[in-house]
Amino acid sequence: MVRILVDGHGGDAAPEMVLEALRLVMANPARVTGSSAGSTLEIGIVGQVEVLEPLLASHGLSEQVALVAADAVVGMCDSPSHALRRKKGSSMHVGAAMVRDGSWDAFVSAGNTGALMAISKVVLRMLPGIDRPAIASMIPALDQGRTLMLDAGANSECTSDHLVQFAIMGSCYMQAAEGLDAPRVGLLNIGSEEIKGTDVIKLTSAKLSETDLNYIGNVEGTDISTNRVDVVVCDGFVGNVALKTMEGTARFLAQSIKDELTGGMLSKAGALLARGALNRFKDKVNPAKYNGAPLLGLNGIVVKSHGGTDADGFVSAIAVAYKEVSEHLTDRITTSIQEMVDL
Numbered sequence: 001m002v003r004i005l006v007d008g009h010g011g012d013a014a015p016e017m018v019l020e021a022l023r024l025v026m027a028n029p030a031r032v033t034g035s036s037a038g039s040t041l042e043i044g045i046v047g048q049v050e051v052l053e054p055l056l057a058s059h060g061l062s063e064q065v066a067l068v069a070a071d072a073v074v075g076m077c078d079s080p081s082h083a084l085r086r087k088k089g090s091s092m093h094v095g096a097a098m099v100r101d102g103s104w105d106a107f108v109s110a111g112n113t114g115a116l117m118a119i120s121k122v123v124l125r126m127l128p129g130i131d132r133p134a135i136a137s138m139i140p141a142l143d144q145g146r147t148l149m150l151d152a153g154a155n156s157e158c159t160s161d162h163l164v165q166f167a168i169m170g171s172c173y174m175q176a177a178e179g180l181d182a183p184r185v186g187l188l189n190i191g192s193e194e195i196k197g198t199d200v201i202k203l204t205s206a207k208l209s210e211t212d213l214n215y216i217g218n219v220e221g222t223d224i225s226t227n228r229v230d231v232v233v234c235d236g237f238v239g240n241v242a243l244k245t246m247e248g249t250a251r252f253l254a255q256s257i258k259d260e261l262t263g264g265m266l267s268k269a270g271a272l273l274a275r276g277a278l279n280r281f282k283d284k285v286n287p288a289k290y291n292g293a294p295l296l297g298l299n300g301i302v303v304k305s306h307g308g309t310d311a312d313g314f315v316s317a318i319a320v321a322y323k324e325v326s327e328h329l330t331d332r333i334t335t336s337i338q339e340m341v342d343l
Contacts, residue, residue, distance in 0.1 A: 001042050002033075002325045004318055005104040007091045008047030009073040010111025012308050015052060018045065018110070019059045021314035026064045032319045041322065044104060046070050047091045070094040074115045076307065083115035084122060092116055096123035099300040106321035108292070110305035110314060117154055120295055120302045127330065129337035130297040132158075134166045135236070135304060136173060137243055138290045142227045148174055149188075149224060149232040152293060153240035160204040163187070163233050164211070168336050169296040170231035171213050176327035177320075180230055186219030188234035188242070194218070204233075212339070254282070292317030294324060296333070301325055 008015045029041050044066035056062045071089035095107040134151040141147045167185050174183035189197045208215040261271035291313035295302045301324045305317035
């Protein structure tokens with residue numbers, strides 16, 4: 001049984017969005033587990049009882065979802081330091097502590113990213129051999145593929161050792177989540193040539209070449225959504241800018257296509273004929289399918305959902321947590337780091 005606890009107060013549309021997501025999960029657990037052969041999933045929600053208890057009842061979930069009490073809520077505008085020091089009874093604190101103590105296997109929140117990162121790092125601590133956690137973001141790629149990019153915003157400045165650790169964690173994640181035997185790891189740079197990049201990037205490349213990872217060298221931004229690479233490593237500043245640029249470009253393309261196909265009778269007729277292909281394109285770039293960014297490197301499983309996601313997207317984040325638990329990702333990362341140290 002995989003036990004997943006969710007934050008009842010995290011996200012722009014919480015708690016209603018979270019409760020609707022849990023209703024979808026309970027109605028069809030296979031959306032999370034990937035199997036219809038009996039449920040191996042236990043779900044809990046943490047937050048203020050007086051707020052969540054009536055909502056659980058109204059959604060028919062009182063008997064299906066465990067309610068864990070928390071006194072406070074971390075707001076989207078709260079600074080990480082304020083949330084860490086002044087709101088120790090918050091749903092984030094309680095959720096992370098429950099994972100640390102073994103009461104639950106994973107914690108999922110769509111709340112304040114900085115606060116979630118700070119609280120999780122202090123409460124859960126880091127895995128041996130890992131200095132900093134990284135936000136890992138899954139990106140759609142050609143040929144039905146996926147590319148994992150990390151860090152996507154947790155660490156604006158990184159040393160070469162941090163980037164090597166990110167590469168190891170990313171490789172372990174893609175082995176577990178996507179079933180890849182030897183994920184191709186690339187280092188995000190301004191060119192593929194070895195002479196390009198900052199001193200940190202050059203040193204990182206040299207260190208990655210000495211590991212047992214399937215390191216393919218420098219990759220550029222144009223490679224992220226291709227089938228050339230499986231794991232893209234970068235610092236959080238570069239990763240966050242790249243990720244949001246891709247999100248903005250996807251929205252621009254989707255809106256532009258819609259505008260062009262609804263601009264006249266002939267265009268509308270063409271859109272009708274191409275409806276199947278257009279629906280497949282829309283599904284492929286639907287951000288809800290890729291929602292759920294694991295905070296890798298923690299001594300426990302925490303998944304960050306996009307704050308503006310809908311219920312379907314939050315279900316995807318729960319599925320990410322389920323996969324991490326069932327594939328023993330934390331143990332895999334620990335073993336891989338130790339093997340690298342022993343080399």
